[in-house]
Amino acid sequence: MSLYESIPIKVLPTDKFKTTTITFKFMAPLDVETMTARSLLSKMLVRATKKYPTDKAFNQHLSYLYGAYLNSHVSKFKDHHVITMSLEITNERFLQDSLPLLDEGIQLLKEVILNPLVNEGAFDETFLQQEKRLLQNKLIAIEDNKTQLSYLHLLKNMFGDHPYSYPAVGQLEHIEEITPEVLYDTYRQMIEQDSCAVYVVGHVDETATKNKLQAAFELKPFTYERDNSLQSVNPQQTINEVIETADIDQAKLNMGFRFPTQYGESDYPALVVFNMMFGGDPSSVLFNEVREKKSLAYSIHSQIDGKNGFLFVLSGVSSDAFQDAKNTIIEAFEQFKQGDFTEEKMALAKKIILSHRKELKDRPKQMIELTHNKILVDKPEPEASFVERIQAVTKEDIQQLCQKAQLDTIYIMTKAVDQGE
Template sequence: MKTEHLQDDIHINVLPTTKFKTTTITLKFMAPLDSETTTARSILSKLLVRATKQWPTDKAFNRHLSHLYGAYVNSFVTKFKDKHVITISLELVNERYLKDQTPLFEKGLNLLKEIIWNPLITDGRFDEIFVAQEKSLLTKKLEAMVDNKSQISFLNLLKNMFGEQPYRHLATGQVEYIPSITPETLYHTYQSMLQNDYCAVYVVGNVDEAQVKQQLQSYFNINPFQFALTQTAKPLPKTQMPLEIIEEDVVDQAKLNMGFRLPAQYGDAEYFAMVVFNVMFGGDPSSVLFNEVREKQSLAYSIHSQIDAKNGYMFVLSGVSADKYKIARDTIIAEFEKFQKGQFEEEKLALAKKVILSQRQESHDRPKSIIEILNNNILLDTPMSEEAYLSGIQHVTKEDVQQLAQKVILDTIYILTKGGND
């Protein structure tokens, strides 16, 4: 997606700031989003931060963290555009604030190096007990989702909207793949991560940028990469739009979910109008869905919209009275059509912008959010500056929102409601 690459662009991004007393170091390993590999990668992400050759037990590993003034390490998996991402993050007290001269940053880098390059592997296999524990934990986590009607109905919306495409699945994986994962297969998953993944590294804290870049390069030998798309999850072409699916289950309230296709993605000219539209439509308690469907008409117990701006989708998720889901569905569609006709107040537009700018401001108070914002720049030829973002939001007009709404397509409606026999 990038058109050219500078020699020194090795995706090591350091943000020196005196805002925090801590330093956060984050590595992101990105592979194509593939149903066959996400579950194993999910388990791998947890194994890497549990034990290493040097600290081979939970106890030894945690004791070492406490020696680093209570350093905190965690890992999680996410979907990013069409990639599956393993994020490994370490948060340390900044050594400038210590009374003694402990080279804490360097010790932190040594710990991360140990996590990435020397995990607890013997003869080409991960530790059997740890693997069994992580498989069991993931199984329980994924099985618990089946009982969570909100989560399962969202996954059912994705399944109907995206068919067999890997985008329909959770980043954490699928239960059916867990039994076949072994200490040996995880070793291959790990090798593939090291050899084939894009890796980007971020550091946020009161540090010397040039020095840190040099250290990271020597510790991790990060290669430059051009962010290329493997496949973009497009919803299936539908003969009849929108597709509506109604399923029955033992539920207290109906789940009414809708999937929309947006005409733009992160970095496009219409991106800002898309963000503003989402907040006005259902992305905030000041939105029309919240006010009309929930407050005024009391049709929904909960309702909100959320966007995946990187891929150009918007989802409306709601819990409604089982006997009112048809009225709720029609009301949501009617509110959406008002945007297409430009039937909304300038004050609402101004309020939405205010909400977005204030949320953006808040995100700069958390190193984790700063890193996610920096990471989005991988998708762009030229990084988006903070000024460009703020200005882009401020310059969205009523016409921009209306024109965007006219190009938004309602793709799929999924309803999970009470069965007729209970």
């Protein structure tokens, strides 16, 4: 059956925390036309409901629930757009009185998700205007932040008009057209068509919690169409190099690599270990070579989107040094292709990865993300198997994977050369 046994409710019982976290994830295929509206919707839903139609009423109820914390955000998950809504509430076992906080929390989420503040097929105009302004400010801040902007330009040059190249929070030019009625249509679509998964972390009874949630929400089995259209890798392809100028002192040098693996595949752990050695940590090759030894970069790191098999190198370098920095990064990658790295470095990378992983299990939200990732694999594995697979990665595994990888795009944002100089 897999697709992580068609979710829709997964309870992770643990006595590690004094709170219970309940998270809903609504997933729809990535679509440029709907991302901005979904982003606004995620904020509107946790803003007001029919029962709590004002900020004051809503906040008073959260205080009554011992300072329960409700939040929402949007993100990209492989080829899908996700609205995540999370409620963190004190576990009733730690209370002196008999308020059934888990039941109260489920009722609050039911109110938020199924009974939003809507009149005659339209969301509240005043709240929507406020949320639009906030989103506008957020997107303008991204445009003013050259680090974030240069990363988006890298994605744009690497993926063209594919919705993957846009930020999950949406686009400035789409904000204006979203009316209270359009937002209500977006909401209906989310409720009727999105795949929905629910996760609970806390000291709770698994069966009872599932029954309560199912009774409140009548959730459908989970469906998710996997799309691998982003996944083509061609090591022979010419590198797409783009240089743009902007009013900046420090140049941005970003690179996008494609790897022929992804989360859940047998050689995926090799990508995780490689990334940590390459630029994922201050002990990495890029940090040491480009930043420390050669002083070519103010900042440099690599990060992976493991669900799609992409690796991005993001750096801030001196405007007169970006060519040197670029060549040094490419040389460092070539060394991995040649297997020119030590067992000691690899052992250190594995140690850091496993230590990070251990930390994730001490945070409810990260536990939920790790569990949610399992929908991408045909056979979800126990945690011990992740540890074993990281430990089992060899030099040859990393070398072979790097030989099959493709440096797709190099994007450089630098200052314009003054003709009078």
